[in-house]
Amino acid sequence: MASGNIINFPDPSGRSVFDVDLVADVLVIGGGPAGAWAGLAAARAGARVVVAEKGYLGTSGAQAAAGTGAYYIKPDDPVHREGMIKARMPIAFGFADESWIEKVYDQSFINQDLMSRWGYAFPKTQDGNKERWGGMRAADAVLFLRKQLEKHGVTILDHSPALELLISDGVVAGATGWNRRNGTRWQVRAGAVVLATGGTAFRSGIAGGNNNTGDGYLLAAEAGAHFSGMEFSGQYGIVPKGSACSKTAVYGSATLRDANGEVVSRGKGTTVAEIQTGHVYCKLDKYDDIGRERIQASQPMTFQYFKRYLPLDPFTEEYEVEHILEGTIRASGGIEVGEGASTSVPGLFAAGDTTSREKLVGANQSGAGPATAWALASGSWAGHSATLFARRYGGNVATRKVRAIGTAGLRPTGQVRADLDVNELIRGVQEETLPVAKFYRREGTVMQASLDRIDGLWRDARESLGGDTRLGGADLARSVVRAREAAALIASARLIFTSALERKESRGLQRRADYPVIDEREFSHVVVSGLDQLQVERKAIGGGEVREQARAAS
Structure with a gap:
């Protein structure tokens, strides 16, 4: 199965190499x-x-x-x-x-x-x-x-x-x-x-x-x-600190305060408060008895957290919340x-x-x-x-000549590097995408630095990332899957930062500190394609003519 440190994936037309080999219409x-x-x-x-x-x-x-x-x-x-x-x-x-x-x-x-x-x-x-x-x-x-x-x-x-x-x-x-x-x-x-x-x-x-x-x-x-x-893509949900269930509806009848004790509004107010003061606190004190019953019934996972991990009454006691990326x-x-x-x-x-x-x-x-x-x-x-x-x-599905097109994390262009750690690659992407202070409200020079770093991760993954061929069976399979997951996260971040740099305005979930208002000249779709070299084009809203020809992302 292996040649050196590179997994050798045979041409899928040699069907006998697969343990499970199926034909389907869809x-x-x-x-x-x-x-x-x-x-x-x-x-x-x-x-x-x-x-x-x-x-x-x-x-x-x-x-x-x-x-x-x-x-x-x-x-x-x-x-x-x-x-x-x-x-x-x-x-x-x-x-x-x-x-x-x-x-x-x-x-x-x-x-x-x-x-x-x-x-x-x-x-x-x-x-x-x-x-x-x-x-x-x-x-x-x-x-x-x-x-x-x-x-x-x-x-x-x-x-x-x-x-x-x-x-x-x-x-x-x-x-x-x-x-x-x-x-x-x-x-x-x-x-x-x-x-x-x-x-x-x-x-x-x-x-x-x-x-x-x-x-x-x-x-x-x-x-x-x-x-x-x-x-x-800069969508964050609010959760009890340390929790995972981001259910914004829970906070519709809450009092929210920043680290200085100032009342803040749900949404932008809490996000900015966390960025500027470091902490946000919450009490669900605006629910009446019927409202308490309904919200607990409709959002069971949030309240299960209070029962199991944060033993307090969220309707009468204050607790800390934080923002988690929903992307x-x-x-x-x-x-x-x-x-x-x-x-x-x-x-x-x-x-x-x-x-x-x-x-x-x-x-x-x-x-x-x-x-x-x-x-x-x-x-x-x-x-x-x-x-x-x-x-x-029709019946030709099984006989068509096919080729597999997987790249980074599956078919590296060079030798797999032993020092190229999958977890480190993922952490590198997360450092550019998870922090609310960096990814919620964006700034051009910061985004460009993030993209430059992620482009470097992509080059490493493209050239030298693959599964660990020292392993076998399920362990090998999981190592290949993890490599592809790392490559996919890197590719996703490249698409996001390339698009965000192209849109020079603040509109919806695209918030730019250097372009803080809506600019009607930017009223068009940002469309990105490509793999190693990304291409950007602008398309008119409503399926009209392409406003600009595709060009390489700068």
């Missing part, structure tokens, strides 16, 4: 709600489907740990429809598309209605009616979807991260990966691939986010996909997708947090309800579109 990479719905949509359309999930489909990922609901629009209710569509526009900073919002929320209702028909027990309101909005308990909802996938004959590969895509004549044709529990290698040749790997918070500690290392970004970049809105998991940037969740690469579709959500939430955070609605809708669209695309190949 391969879905990622098993959160977006991936589950992509698999369901494809299977219900008659496709042979494989879903490859990095963890265990049903419990893995940020969504399963969050306990969030999904926004939707009630059919035949014009007041509700108007309110849901219009409510987001004032905080979208001009980027959201009303027709897009309507399509997403309509599809979200359809999907939740299907879940109800299939037997999912939505919570009920006091009058006994099923309550979807805010009521889809994410952990058991995704597990419920797993059961539906199994009923529809979908093959699920648990604990099996995809490490590289396969290409056939410029068309994405499958993927290969490892099972990190038993060390087996797998290949799936497919007529089309859906990326649903989620966003990344750079392993900040956000609940359920450890597996979200930007894997889909790296896979997409290697295939030549475009990314939009990656500068809209692109709760922001709006990602892989650029068009109608049917198609990317700029033939055969490659994308859904959920790994995609740009600018047309849904603009330059602001995607939050909980909109993000989950987008996962349901985009997953369904991606699965259906991938099925239609795959039909053109």
Whole structure:
């Protein structure tokens, strides 16, 4: 298997080298709600489907740990429809598309209605009616979807991260990966691939986010996909100090104070207070008895922390809070997708947090309800579109000549360096992305220094990062996966800082100290592509003509 210190990955056309070798019409990479719905949509359309999930489909990922609901629009209710569509526009900073919002929320209702028909027990309101909005308990909802996938004959590969895509004549044709529990290698040749790997918070500690290392970004970049809105990534959540569950809704009826005892507002006020004074303190003292009961019922993970690790009464006692990066998991940037969740690469579709959500939430955070609605809708669209695309190949899927395109962390251009530590590479990225004082409010010279450092990490990873071939079995598999995770985190940070340097204004989640106001000359999408050399272009809002030709990032 090894030549020197470099893992020798044979040409995937030699199919006997894989422990698990499958053929599918549609391969879905990622098993959160977006991936589950992509698999369901494809299977219900008659496709042979494989879903490859990095963890265990049903419990893995940020969504399963969050306990969030999904926004939707009630059919035949014009007041509700108007309110849901219009409510987001004032905080979208001009980027959201009303027709897009309507399509997403309509599809979200359809999907939740299907879940109800299939037997999912939505919570009920006091009058006994099923309550979807805010009521889809994410952990058991995704597990419920797993059961539906199994009923529809979908093959699920648990604990099996995809490490590289396969290409056939410029068309994405499958993927290969490892099972990190038993060390087996797998290949799936497919007529089309859906990326649903989620966003990344750079392993900040956000609940359920450890597996979200930007894997889909790296896979997409290697295939030549475009990314939009990656500068809209400075999203932080507020948590009890030392906690992981960032549920902003909890703090809607709280008194928040800085280290000097001054009352501050939730959101920007608390973030600035932490940066300037070092500490923020909270007491949930504005809830009445009914409010206390409801917030504890709707946000159980937050209050579980008080019961187990911080034994106090948060409604009467003050405690310290801090900000934790939620990144692109709760922001709006990602892989650029068009109608049917198609990317700029033939055969490659994308859904959920790994995609740009600018047309849904603009330059602001995607939050909980909109993000989950987008996962349901985009997953369904991606699965259906991938099925239609795959039909053109019929029975030729298994016989197409393919090549694997994995790069950094998988196929280094030189010899693997023993001193190139994966954990050190990840810490290097985190030092530039996690600190609220650096990543929340940005400044050009600081960002350029960060990008320069991260570019250096990328060169090291590109040339000398790979799995440890002294290991075998599952240990080898995990070392290869860790190397690819480090490469993906580095690639994600490069996309973000390149985009943030390009947008010379403050708009939504892009906050620049050196350009502190909105500049209408900057009212366009920042689109980045490339791998070793990133290219930047500007696109008009609403799908108009490209304002500038692609150019190398400076």
